[in-house]
Amino acid sequence: MKKQITRRGFLKGAGLVLAMTATPAGVQLLNVSQSLAADQDFRPHAFIEIAPDDTFTVWVGQTELGQGTHTGIAMILADEVGADWDRVQVKMAPAGKAFLDPLYKMQFTGGSTSIRHRWDLFRQVGAAAREMLIQAAAQKWGVKPSECRAENGKVTGKGGKSLSFGQLAAKAATLPVPNKPRPKPARDYTIIGTKRDRLDIPGKVAGSTVFGYDFKLPGMLLATLARPPAYGAKPKSFNADAAKAVKGVVAVIPLGDKVAVCATDTWAAMAGREALDIKWSPGTLPELDNANLDKWYQDYLAKPGVVAHKTGDAPAALGKAAKKLKAAYKFPYLAHATLEPMNCTALVEKDRCRIWAPTQGQTPAQMAGAKVTKLPMDKIEVMTLYAGGGFGRRVEFDVVVEAVLLSKITKRPVKVVWAREDDFKNDFYRPGAACSVEGGLDAKGNLVSWVHKIATPSIMSRLMPQAVKKGVDHTSVEGVDNMDYVLPNRLVEFMMVKLPIPVGFWRSVGNSFNPFVVECFLDELAAAAGKDPLEFRLNLLKKGSRARDTLEFLAQKANWGSPVPAGRGRGLAVRSCFGSSAGHVAEVSVDPKSGTVKVHKLVCVIDCGIAVFPDAVKTQMQGGAIMALSAAFKERVEFAGGGVQTANYDDYPLLSMAEVPEIEVHIAKSRHKVGGVGELPIPTVAPAVANAIFDACGVRLRELPFDTGKLKKG
Amino acid sequence: MLTLKVNGKTHKVDASKETPLLWVLRDQLGFTGVKYGCGIGECGTCTVLIDGKAERSCTITADSVQGQEIVTIEGLPADHPVKQAWISEQVPQCGYCQPGMILQAVDVLTSQPGASKGDMAQAMDDVICRCGTHPRVLSAMELAAGKMKGSGGAS
Numbered sequence: 001m002k003k004q005i006t007r008r009g010f011l012k013g014a015g016l017v018l019a020m021t022a023t024p025a026g027v028q029l030l031n032v033s034q035s036l037a038a039d040q041d042f043r044p045h046a047f048i049e050i051a052p053d054d055t056f057t058v059w060v061g062q063t064e065l066g067q068g069t070h071t072g073i074a075m076i077l078a079d080e081v082g083a084d085w086d087r088v089q090v091k092m093a094p095a096g097k098a099f100l101d102p103l104y105k106m107q108f109t110g111g112s113t114s115i116r117h118r119w120d121l122f123r124q125v126g127a128a129a130r131e132m133l134i135q136a137a138a139q140k141w142g143v144k145p146s147e148c149r150a151e152n153g154k155v156t157g158k159g160g161k162s163l164s165f166g167q168l169a170a171k172a173a174t175l176p177v178p179n180k181p182r183p184k185p186a187r188d189y190t191i192i193g194t195k196r197d198r199l200d201i202p203g204k205v206a207g208s209t210v211f212g213y214d215f216k217l218p219g220m221l222l223a224t225l226a227r228p229p230a231y232g233a234k235p236k237s238f239n240a241d242a243a244k245a246v247k248g249v250v251a252v253i254p255l256g257d258k259v260a261v262c263a264t265d266t267w268a269a270m271a272g273r274e275a276l277d278i279k280w281s282p283g284t285l286p287e288l289d290n291a292n293l294d295k296w297y298q299d300y301l302a303k304p305g306v307v308a309h310k311t312g313d314a315p316a317a318l319g320k321a322a323k324k325l326k327a328a329y330k331f332p333y334l335a336h337a338t339l340e341p342m343n344c345t346a347l348v349e350k351d352r353c354r355i356w357a358p359t360q361g362q363t364p365a366q367m368a369g370a371k372v373t374k375l376p377m378d379k380i381e382v383m384t385l386y387a388g389g390g391f392g393r394r395v396e397f398d399v400v401v402e403a404v405l406l407s408k409i410t411k412r413p414v415k416v417v418w419a420r421e422d423d424f425k426n427d428f429y430r431p432g433a434a435c436s437v438e439g440g441l442d443a444k445g446n447l448v449s450w451v452h453k454i455a456t457p458s459i460m461s462r463l464m465p466q467a468v469k470k471g472v473d474h475t476s477v478e479g480v481d482n483m484d485y486v487l488p489n490r491l492v493e494f495m496m497v498k499l500p501i502p503v504g505f506w507r508s509v510g511n512s513f514n515p516f517v518v519e520c521f522l523d524e525l526a527a528a529a530g531k532d533p534l535e536f537r538l539n540l541l542k543k544g545s546r547a548r549d550t551l552e553f554l555a556q557k558a559n560w561g562s563p564v565p566a567g568r569g570r571g572l573a574v575r576s577c578f579g580s581s582a583g584h585v586a587e588v589s590v591d592p593k594s595g596t597v598k599v600h601k602l603v604c605v606i607d608c609g610i611a612v613f614p615d616a617v618k619t620q621m622q623g624g625a626i627m628a629l630s631a632a633f634k635e636r637v638e639f640a641g642g643g644v645q646t647a648n649y650d651d652y653p654l655l656s657m658a659e660v661p662e663i664e665v666h667i668a669k670s671r672h673k674v675g676g677v678g679e680l681p682i683p684t685v686a687p688a689v690a691n692a693i694f695d696a697c698g699v700r701l702r703e704l705p706f707d708t709g710k711l712k713k714g
Numbered sequence: 715m716l717t718l719k720v721n722g723k724t725h726k727v728d729a730s731k732e733t734p735l736l737w738v739l740r741d742q743l744g745f746t747g748v749k750y751g752c753g754i755g756e757c758g759t760c761t762v763l764i765d766g767k768a769e770r771s772c773t774i775t776a777d778s779v780q781g782q783e784i785v786t787i788e789g790l791p792a793d794h795p796v797k798q799a800w801i802s803e804q805v806p807q808c809g810y811c812q813p814g815m816i817l818q819a820v821d822v823l824t825s826q827p828g829a830s831k832g833d834m835a836q837a838m839d840d841v842i843c844r845c846g847t848h849p850r851v852l853s854a855m856e857l858a859a860g861k862m863k864g865s866g867g868a869s
Contacts (some may be wrong), residue, residue: 066808066845197804204809205800207747207787211810214746222741247730266750267737339751339759339810339844388749388810389844420752615804623807623846649756649842657838660848 015051015169031177047125054166056083058090061099063109065390067678068616071198079191080126084153095362095382107362112578112676119674127181136171212343212358212385217413221262224269230642231500232284243272283642297434300455305493306471309481312489317449321440330703331513332636334430340388341423345415346403352379358387360394368397372404392505425644428504431457435517445529455495457503479514484547485540508682511577519573519687546672550581550607557666558585558603571691573684580608580675584688590697595711599661609674611667621665624681630655632686721789736760736771747787747813758841761814762786768821787813796820799858807845
C-alpha cells in the first residue's frame, strides 16, 4: 500500500505554512513553506496553512470527542490572524512532537487542557502569521506595516488597497517568522467569544463522518477477542475449528489470556468468537462480588491512612469543638459507556507501524506501538479518527496493543473491534470509594475542624507511578486536599485500596466524587450551625477567589434566598478544578409515597476565563450535567464471580430523554485566566441535588447512586 | 443471495440469513452512518427507517426485510427538515448516536404530527446519548415539527 497520509503529504501547495517544532530549547515557531514547496523531508507539523485559493487550514493535534475543541482551536487562530471564518477548515494532524502538551510533554486530549494549556501558544502562532501577511502586503505596497490591517481574510491599506491572504501567502512564505509576535488585545476579538457553528457538525448530521469503528483499509481483517470473564482467569480450552468453520473467519490466534478471532467482516468475527466455546479458569479473586467489595472497602477505611493534607491540628480542634458531626459516604465504580465501543486499526510493516484510532492519547498509543513492534517512537505513526465519546476512556492504549499485535502476527491491516459487552466488562473504571468525615463547630457555629479519610484505588499507580508521592495519589484525594474552603484545621488521610479491578480517568477524575462529600457535609454542618448553606460557604471562601466569585454568581443567577416553590427543595454546590470554577443549584421534589425524586431545574454556572467558544461551553455544561445526573441516580458497575457482571446498557441504564430536567447555563464574565471546561460540569451536580433532597424532605443521602427508597415516608 | 432496497437502490448481497441488517449495511454495503452501539436493540444508534418506521438494525436480520424500503442516515435528504433543524440547533456532540436519533425523530414527527415536547421526550426516551444532547434533540425536533407542519408533513 502506498502512503495515504504522510508527514509531508498533508501539506501541499505554495502557501504560507507556519509550524511549531519542539527543540531542546522549547517550542519553536517555524516558517516551513519553502521546505514543503521543495518537498524536502521535513518533520514539523503545521498549525496554520494559508493556500493561494484563500483556504485557511488549521491543523490540530487535539482529538474531537464531541467537546467542540476543533472549532474552538480554529476560532482562536482564525481570530488572531484575522481570517475569513467562511474559509476556515480544521484537519486532524498525524501525531507529532509539535502537539505535545506544553506542560505534560505528551500528546493527549484530557483534563480539560486542549485550550487551557495552549491559549498563549495558539495566539502567538496566529499573531506571527498575521504579522507576516501584513509585512508581505506592506512590502508590495511600499508602505509601513503599521499602516496595514488584517481582517476578514484580507490585508488592507490606505487608499482602499486590499490583498487577500491567499494572494499574499506566497510572499509571506519567504519572510522570517517574527521573534516576538504580539497577540491582539481582547477588545479586538471578532471570532473568539462569538456564536459559531461547529465545523464537525455537518458531517455528523449527514452520516459521513468516519469514526474509528467506520475506518477501512484494503485487505483489512476484522478482529474480536475473547477476554477473561474474571480477573486473572485464563483460557483452559477452546474450539478453534468451530470458530474457523464460521464463514468469513480467517484465523484464530491465542494472545496470552485472550483468544483472537480474525475475519473478513465484523459479524463473522463476532460469530466466530461465540463459536470458540471457551472454558476459563476461575480467576485469582473469585470471591469478588458486590457484597464483598463493600466489606473490603469498609475494612480499608477502618485502617490508618497516609496523610494527604494537614493544616493546623484537626483532631485536637475536634476534641475541643462545641458540636461534632460525623458521616460516611460511598461511591460505586462507574463505566465510561462511550457510545462507540473501543476499536483500533493497525498496520505493521518492516520499518514502520501505522495506527488509526479514535484515541485521546496519541503519545501513549505511540509508546504502545513502539513496545509491541520494537520500532523507535518516530516510526510509529498515529492517525487520530473521530471518537464516539471519550470521557477519559480513550487515553488508554489496551486496544492499540491488541491491534498492533494482531497486525504484526497476521502481517495484514487489522481492525480490532470491541462488542458492547467487551466495553462494559473491560473498562478502566471510575474508582469506587468509601469516605468518612468528621467536623467540629465552635459555640458560635464556626467550622473549626475537618477530619477526612478516603479509601479508594489509585489510578496513577498504574499509569504513572512517579506521580504517586509519599503514598498519595493526588487524583484520589483531589477536591479534599485542595478544597476551595479555607479552614483553620484540616486533616486528610488516604488509604490506597488494592484490588485487581483496573481504574482510570473518568470525566473530572477524583473530582467526580470527593466534592460530593465536601459539599454535602458542609451542608450538614451549616444545618447544625443553623446557618444558610450559602452564607456558611461564603464565610469560608477568600474574598476575590474564583470559587467565591462563582458562588456569588451562582446565587445571583439561581435567585438563592427567594422563596422555594411549595413542596420543593433547593441545594447548591461549588468547586474549582482544571483551572476553572463551576457550581450548581438544583431544585427538586420528593414523592413521599415512592421516594421518587424529580429534578425540576438545574442552574449551572461556570467561570472559565475567556469563553472562547461560548456555545460549546454551554453544551459541555448541559451535557455534563446530564452525565452527572445519570451517575447520581443510576450508574453502578456490578461485580460477581471474580469479575464484572455488568454487560450492556440494559444492566447499566443512563439518564433518559424524559428524565432530563430543565438546565440553565450561565457563563461568567470573568477576569480570571483561561481555564478548562469539559470536566467542570460534573463535580457539583450530585451534591447540589443531594442538598436539595435534604432541603425538600430532611433526609441525607450519602451514597451514590441515590437509594431513593430511603426517602419513602410511612 | 439477499435483495435489499436501501436508500432507493436495489442491492444484491451475499450474506447468511441470520446476519443482522446492521452488519450487512455497514460492512457489505458501506453505509457506515448506521452505527453499532449495543447489539441488543437497547441503545438505538443502529436505527434505520424500514417502510418509514424506525427500527433497530442490530436485532433484525437482513433476510427479514427483503423487499422493504430501507433508509439510512445517508439516504435522508440533506434538506430534510430534521437534518436542517439538527444543524441549526447544533445538536451533535460526539455525533455517534445522532444518525439513530435523527431517524427516530423523523419517524416520531411523521407519525405524531401534533406531538408536544413532552410527547417527543417520551417517544425518544429509549435512545441513548452519553454526551447529553437531549435538550437540543428536543429543541431541534420542535423546530423541525414546525417546518414539517408548514410543508404538509415529512417525506
